[in-house]
Amino acid sequence: MPIGTIRDLGAEGKTVLLRLDLNSPIDPTSNLILDDKRFREHLPTIRALEKSRVVIVTHQSRPGKKDFTTLEAHAEKLEQLLGKPVLYVDSIFGRHARESVHAMKPGEVLMLENVRFNAEENLTLKPEEAKKTHLVKKLSSMADVFVNDAFGTAHRSQPTVVGLPLVMRSAGGLLMEKEVSHLSRVFSGAPRPVCMVLGGTKVDDSIDVARHVLDNGIADQVIVIGVVANVFLAAAGYNIGKPSMQLIVQLKYEPEIQKAKEILVRYRDRVVMPESVAVRQDNHRVEYSIDHIPDDAPVLDLGMDAVATLVQTLKKAGTVVFNGPAGVFEDADFATGTYELLKAASKVEFSVIGGGHTAAVIDKLGIEKDFTHISTGGGACIEFLTGKKLPAIDALEQSKKIFG
Known part of the structure; x- marks a missing residue:
């Protein structure tokens, strides 16, 4: 009603x-x-x-x-x-x-x-x-x-x-x-393919969204970035390094690894994980493929290879729903992933941004007018997208x- x-x-x-x-x-x-x-x-x-x-x-x-x-x-x-x-x-x-x-x-x-x-x-x-x-x-x-x-x-x-x-x-x-009208359109009548980009640190909410949109055929692909990607990489058996694992434990998101495993078992072909990451070593940005992430360095951004691949995926989308950054975008050395993916998302036919940090980055980039809808409610938007x-x-x- x-x-x-x-x-x-x-x-x-x-x-x-x-x-x-x-x-x-x-x-x-x-x-x-x-x-x-x-x-x-x-x-x-x-x-x-x-x-x-x-x-x-x-x-x-x-x-x-x-x-x-x-x-x-x-x-x-x-x-x-x-x-x-x-x-x-x-x-x-x-x-x-x-x-x-x-x-x-x-x-x-x-x-x-x-x-x-x-x-x-x-x-x-x-x-x-x-x-x-x-x-x-x-x-x-x-x-x-x-x-x-x-x-x-x-x-x-x-x-x-x-x-x-x-x-x-x-x-x-x-x-x-x-x-309500823009977010409802994501569920019906959004131009296909529909691509969800789930990042930032709200892992439990993002996993709920991923499960809902994949189970119900709402999204054709789910791209995971940020801490959400680290949880999926750990679920897929990659060593993400001690600092990134400690952060997951500290945020009490260890149980989410099992949930991410279940999603990967059913939808491995539709969940897109980054193939490379950027870490901080000796105060510099250094990039590694996901099977060679160093044990002692925190993952802080996507690697450039991953950025290029994900940008190509976004370019083919009719709809992009983007929630949460790809890394520690406040640090210029680790902002590339977030910036480049948002620029790519701004060019699709129907684009929805899930408020919070992501909206702040768009403001900084001056590309607010290029998106169909920027939500004012981070938590409310993501809960809406879980189908509740x-x-x-x-x-x-x-x-x-x-x-x-």
């Missing part, structure tokens, strides 16, 4: 609770926001609600982290990008918040305090439990309808994400709609059933 959209909501003149994901990299000393990509992605939704009273519910980081802070800087940044005032209220649902919302006129925008300052928002709850929380009761009493545009938190079963849609007429925002229904999407579908 599809989620409701802003167009169906009839929000004109109403008070709208708008859940955004403005969680951004912050300089802890100055509280300056270092990257405003997520803000920019939400602007179309805020503008589409210009005849409503818009009450923004959002978060920054989570308890215990250095960048867990108030949203004063976020309201200022949004005001700057939106080109109209954004009132910041240092309360979530206290008297000051309620009175400020009550005093709003249509067309005005207000941002409540970091919703994760409320302990309930940090709980993982079933929707039926979430709707009974004080947080959901108090927030829902302050507005007429709810719009969820926070795709970046769509995989979390938290009160504002899954509780509010059960008690209020709700819809997905324009960004939520865009994310995201809690936020499920809750919006339930809301449509309840409220029409």
Whole structure:
């Protein structure tokens, strides 16, 4: 069942609770926001609600982290990008918040305090439990309808994400709609061949994605890079060296080697592993074929032979879904694999990038406009690609059933 959209909501003149994901990299000393990509992605939704009273519910980081802070800087940044005032209220649902919302006129925008300052928002709850929380009761009493545009938190079963849609007429925002429509196209109607590139360090998620897309014939090929490739190489019986193996153990991904083995047994012809790697020796980049990886040097990038082969594979693809870097791209000596594969991926007919680190690299390379879709949610995007229904999407579908 599809989620409701802003167009169906009839929000004109109403008070709208708008859940955004403005969680951004912050300089802890100055509280300056270092990257405003997520803000920019939400602007179309805020503008589409210009005849409503818009009450923004959002978060920054989570308890215990250095960048867990108030949203004063976020309201200022949004005001700057939106080109109209954004009132910041240092309360979530206290008297000051309620009175400020009550005093709003249509067309005005207000941002409540970091919703994760409320302990309930940090709980993982079933929707039926979430709707009974004080947080959901108090927030829902302050507005007429709810719009969820926070795709970046769509995989979390938290009160504002899954509780509010059960008690209020709700819809997905324009960004939520865009994310769902592009990512759904990967499963049906994407130009063939479909090639998944799975890298970075989220090995367990990547293995789930690989299994899902291979079992269901969604992807024709899965290219593994980064730590994901090291797990597959170990599964295929290659010695990846002590430092790379230690990293896998440290990240608690040893059980994934067995899962990678099972995938290789069934789909060896469709999983593409790098044939060479680059390591650091005596402070230099040195390349080795995968059957001669030194025991004492960490694997930090693809070798140039591997880059050339994988680029050729990508050139033949109709669709590329790319999630996670090929190596330690922050170090210029080991950025080649990530850079070259992304450049190749940008040239295919339909290209989807799974957010996070990969999106940051694309920004740096200045090739953002060459991709069909760059997801704003790393974790949410990869979970969507494993074929699981995201809690936020499920809750919006339930809301449509309840409220029409």
